[in-house]
Amino acid sequence: MGEDLEITAKTLIQIGRNPNYAGVLVVGLGCERFSPYELAVGIRPSKKMVETVVIQKEGDSLKAIQEGIKKAREITGNSKTYHRMFENIDINVEEVIEGTKILKEKGEEIYNEMLDVASGKGVKSEILGHDELFCITRVR
Known part of the structure; x- marks a missing residue:
């Protein structure tokens, strides 16, 4: 090589x-x-x-x-990843694909989580101290 x-x-x-x-x-x-x-x-x-x-x-x-x-x-997109990275991921959406929850149930869970976060609840990445900034820019 x-x-x-x-x-x-x-x-x-x-x-x-x-x-x-x-x-x-x-x-x-x-x-x-x-x-x-x-x-x-x-x-x-x-x-x-x-x-x-x-x-x-x-x-x-x-x-x-x-x-x-x-x-x-x-x-x-699977529960193995969710369980492996539980401390980093707020919601396991694989439950819909696995059939253990229907889309409406999971949608309500996500909506309620969004309301909680909008009301001041910290998401796991914030709690862990991740504060990386993300922005999209155009390169000319």
Whole structure:
């Protein structure tokens, strides 16, 4: 592996290991010198959920997108993630997908939570001291 490729590989692995990510979906074409599978192996020691989609393996871009959506839902939109990151997440919406709650019930829960927050209740990220600012700007 050349020095440039080695630096790129280490950088991508460290990005994937970032503690702010609950899970990582690695997407690759399948013809890279540093394969998506190698990247996933490098991220796994962080003990987060890691899934891989390789476009050539799926057969075409549309199938890869469908597989990526499926795997992304497994990583982020499920009760495992909620229970694993309970101290960071205020509401588990996966209950609707799992069928343990209907959409109306969960919608009411979210609405009531919004009212509580608007009335001064702190959300978990605030309680934990996360105060990262987020803004969207246009780059010209």
